[in-house]
Amino acid sequence: MFRVRHDSANTHPAKGADAPHSHSMKDHLKSRPDLLDPAELDALGGLELVARAVVTGFISGLHSSPSRGFSVEFAEHRAYRPGDDFRFVDWKKYGRSDRFFLKQYEQETNLSAQVCLDVSLSMDWRSREAGLLTKLAYAKRLAASLTLLLIRQGDLAGLICFAERVLGRTAPRGTLAHWTELVRQLAAQPAGELSAAAEALDEVAARGRRRGLVILVSDLLVDEPATQRALKKLRHQGHEVLVFHILDPGELELPGAGDAVFVDPETGDEVPARSAELRTQYREAVASALDEWRRVCGSHKIDYHPIATDQPLALCLGEYLHTRTRLG
């Protein structure tokens, strides 16, 4: 089964907190906007502000986390000062000089990441108006946050928006000015029509001479065999591939109870059905599809992460971090 839903007490501490702890939880969430509900987070402002807040909160969380030390390599030594962490003491140098020195690291700058964002019509949908972002809005916030995190780490970040064809592309660069331009492009990007993920991925494969990280953000309502074939091709070229499968909660459970004609916004395809009769079978079909994606991606060492739009962006960033750590 897929791991889309998670314990809300972990991601939304304030929701599950008892009254005596609610105040401290609120303070905690103020410093960790990446853990906020995406719809609540949207109140912060535009795409750029949201992405900055998310990434800032996420990085501050990392410093307090024991899982630190990603994408860094040794740069120089520094004399120990009271209060420094003993874990960074270079004990070999202490053995030779009988003095305490700390290792200093500097970030890598040679990773080129390309975010492929699906802006098709199926992404511009949400199952309810209140408390949910559309899949496209969520994906845009995720893309902005990821690229900011990449650039802050010293990596290069680029963006490709695709629908029935590639609608916009930004070459990977590592400056904040580039990120600002990238966010502006994201914000202005309207929804397209059909989804041709395979073409976008093929274009990345064709243009990307240098091995790097390819992040696909899509609802994967695409030509599945072609898309899977394109993903395999990227892997074959030596790229690391990370797939974020964006799902609306209303797609995980069939909405409504009565008879209705369900219409595909992209193709206009219609399926008359009674929700109450098909709910169980639909749930099984979704689970089967996600398992298939997980199996295909897993067999080619592609990181696959289904994410629902009511989950905090920190989860996605954490998954990215996990992949990035593996890359070294």
Add this chain to the structure above:
Amino acid sequence: MIGFLYPVLGLAALAALIPVFLHLIRRRELHRVTFPAIRYLRRAEQRHARRLRLRHLMLLAVRVIVILLLAVAAMGPLAGRGGPADHRATALAILIDDSQSSAQIVGERYLLDLYRERVELTLELTTADDEIALFSGVRPDAGVLAREPAGVREYLRGLRPAAGRADLGSAIRRAHAWLEPLGGRAREIHIYTDLQRVSLPPGAAGAPGPEVVPLTAGRPMTVSVPLRWFGEERPADRIVVRLVVGDDVVAVAEAAFGESALLSLPAQDHGWVQGYVEIDQHGLVADDRRHFTWYARPPTRVAVLGDAGPFLDHALETLQRGGRLQLESPDAAEVWILAGGERLEEGLAGEVSVIVVPPATPEQPAGTRADTVALRGRRPEPRGQANRRRRAAGGAERSGDPAGVSTRPPWSLGQ
């Protein structure tokens, strides 16, 4: 086979088309929902399409069947009445109430004709294995009048209303006696009657015995019609009561419920008088009309032979004034009143009714008294004479000689 009481209600079966129609148009009237993940929905539907289709068809079939069953139930199915061979061997006693009331006209037909028609319907359903017997409600003592369908039909063709009342109790007992030895068959008694009160035993179903009303031909009389109300709130207003003889309204009166309407019945000719009394519609319509049949006959012709005395003469004159009898000569009379036994032998030998009364004087001619005693087996000693003899004998009667004592009336009735 199955017959139906109300076949026209079979049209309700057309309602079975409603779920079919809804099933066909259901998918056209659904509201539309935008849903991107339609591919998963289609997969789910395709995977279970056969089961869903089967479920829908079964649901449709159940709805149609329920409606059809309701329609069949509304038609009133009669199992086992559909054909001649659809019952086991039966012993059937047909009891026809051919009393005077069967001559009543219902609609445009005689009631007896309706009986014949219904009996014919029953006979058409009989088979060669069935035992059939016809009984008369008027003549229960006559036993089985006809057997087998052909015989029953033949008898019924010649049957006419009898001049008498039915005795359904006796007739049913007779039919039951006929059915009793036929225990190996299904046994049925079909009774065709209008359930006149006079055809039931007195006191049956709590009903009082019939009231006998004399009707004399050629003389008007007053008929009292009591109006009873069986509902909870008795209307206080007076209603019109009509007396109809044949097709003519012969009398009209007004009365309230709980009272009796007095209606003047004009003089009727000699013979049967059929008619009814009716009120305007009140409550149950069936209660608003009561049929009757009277036999109007002329007053009884009576002749007085001998000196009956002033009291009897006065009584006969009163009855004559009231139209109850007509004093005639002995040759034209139906009833002789003999005072003193004159022409007694002649009267007894004839067809007249004879009433012997005490003579106006206590003295009786010798021999006449003895003849009367011989005829009746009684001691026709006049009361005054016996008393005088009792006083003359003193205590002799008390000594144990009752031979000369009579405690019976000195007159008797004979025909």
